[in-house]
Amino acid sequence: MDKKKHIKGMPLDDIKGFEEFIEGQSDETSFLPKPTGGTKREVSFEHFTFLTNDSERLARIKNLLTSKLPFSSKFEQGHKLLDEQKNEIILLKNKIFALSDVDQSPYRRSVNEIFDSFFSPPQ
Amino acid sequence: MSLPNYHTIHLKSSELEELKQFLEPDLNLKRPVVFNLKSLTFDQQREVIGLTENFFTSNNISFKFPYPIYFVTDHEASITQMSLVNSVEHLPKFFTQKESKMNVKESHVLGKNKLLQQELKNNDAQQSEIEISTYGQFHKKIHELEHERLFLRSILNRISQVKKNG
Numbered sequence: 001m002d003k004k005k006h007i008k009g010m011p012l013d014d015i016k017g018f019e020e021f022i023e024g025q026s027d028e029t030s031f032l033p034k035p036t037g038g039t040k041r042e043v044s045f046e047h048f049t050f051l052t053n054d055s056e057r058l059a060r061i062k063n064l065l066t067s068k069l070p071f072s073s074k075f076e077q078g079h080k081l082l083d084e085q086k087n088e089i090i091l092l093k094n095k096i097f098a099l100s101d102v103d104q105s106p107y108r109r110s111v112n113e114i115f116d117s118f119f120s121p122p123q
Numbered sequence: 124m125s126l127p128n129y130h131t132i133h134l135k136s137s138e139l140e141e142l143k144q145f146l147e148p149d150l151n152l153k154r155p156v157v158f159n160l161k162s163l164t165f166d167q168q169r170e171v172i173g174l175t176e177n178f179f180t181s182n183n184i185s186f187k188f189p190y191p192i193y194f195v196t197d198h199e200a201s202i203t204q205m206s207l208v209n210s211v212e213h214l215p216k217f218f219t220q221k222e223s224k225m226n227v228k229e230s231h232v233l234g235k236n237k238l239l240q241q242e243l244k245n246n247d248a249q250q251s252e253i254e255i256s257t258y259g260q261f262h263k264k265i266h267e268l269e270h271e272r273l274f275l276r277s278i279l280n281r282i283s284q285v286k287k288n289g
Binding site for chain 2: 046047048050051052053054055058059061062064065066068069070078081082085086088089092093095096099100105107
């Protein structure tokens with residue numbers, strides 16, 4: 001805190017070139033000189049950022065339409081992945097049924113417990 | 124040259140003649156467009172949306188890019204492929220900017236954007252729409268199957284674990 005106060009008190013020429021660094025290290029930004037005619041410059045900065053973001057938006061759409069979509073339709077990896085997923089799902093289902101289709105299997109026990117808790121006659 | 128802010132059109136009737144004044148191929152080339160239909164009746168709003176969608180589809184022009192077309196209307200989004208909002212406040216804030224004179228740096232970026240806008244405009248809109256839709260559905264399918272696969276895997280792991288523990 002003392003260091004910040006010391007920097008704050010320093011003449012602006014002495015911290016020239018380090019303004020952004022000091023600002024990044026500090027939670028207070030008020031000691032840096034404010035741009036003169038603030039509102040107009042702020043609006044201008046907003047416009048520039050907006051236009052740059054819009055440029056990026058347009059470039060991304062272009063990339064999607066000209067590179068990504070045609071590229072994705074030419075290769076079969078996606079279909080292969082779908083087939084692999086489907087096969088594994090069938091395999092998993094079979095394994096689950098095999099494990100469950102045994103007397104006193106955990107699955108059967110759980111189902112019996114649930115059934116009993118709902119349908120047992122009151123004692 | 125101006126910023127790509129919302130260009131708002133307030134329609135006073137659903138007459139094709141009035142709508143024709145606004146519907147032209149470069150309508151959404153340089154800025155997003157908002158058709159405010161709140162002054163029309165519910166049925167008139169539906170008619171305008173239908174006519175506009177038909178204009179874009181029959182001329183093979185995209186209503187999504189370079190810039191989107193929005194309708195401020197009382198209708199539900201499910202009636203059309205176009206973007207509908209209930210009030211102006213629900214429009215994306217991205218395109219809401221204060222108007223002022225641009226400097227050289229900004230004009231340079233705008234000039235660069237102009238090229239991108241034209242390139243997007245020259246795309247085959249219907250083909251792009253089909254490809255985007257297929258691409259999206261494909262990824263959705265992969266996501267759903269992966270979700271199911273992980274669910275079954277977790278059940279199998281639990282059953283196996285219980286069996287091991289007796």
